[in-house]
Amino acid sequence: MRIIRERQINSMGKPHMNKFFRRRMFLASASTGHTSYILAEVESSRGGEYKWGHCMLTIADCRRRIQLEFFLGTVRARRESLRKLDLLLKVLGSFRNALLAEAQLITDYERAGKRPKPKQISKQK
16 A cells, blocks of 8 residues: 555644545556556545545546445445445455456467367357
């Protein structure tokens, strides 16, 4: 995790750290020219006193963009936001495993010198 801004402030007579997290990473190498990216943002709660902060995950490719909000303003919302993130991570991990398995099958098939079978059109009577 990378904190890109950190500042000491004084709130209600108590010093604490005001931190927020913002990180954007491109999902493809620069040489491809593709602009897909992921942007994660968590606004500071100012030591817990500000619960309406901006917590957003944006995933984008060349034409589409999805933004997922993770609201922390209530106990229930915090629980649901963390549950949503945990579920996303679990599904992404499973997706990665399935993608790796299929990529390996394709690689093995290509190394064996086999070519994909052309799709045959079945005649219906």
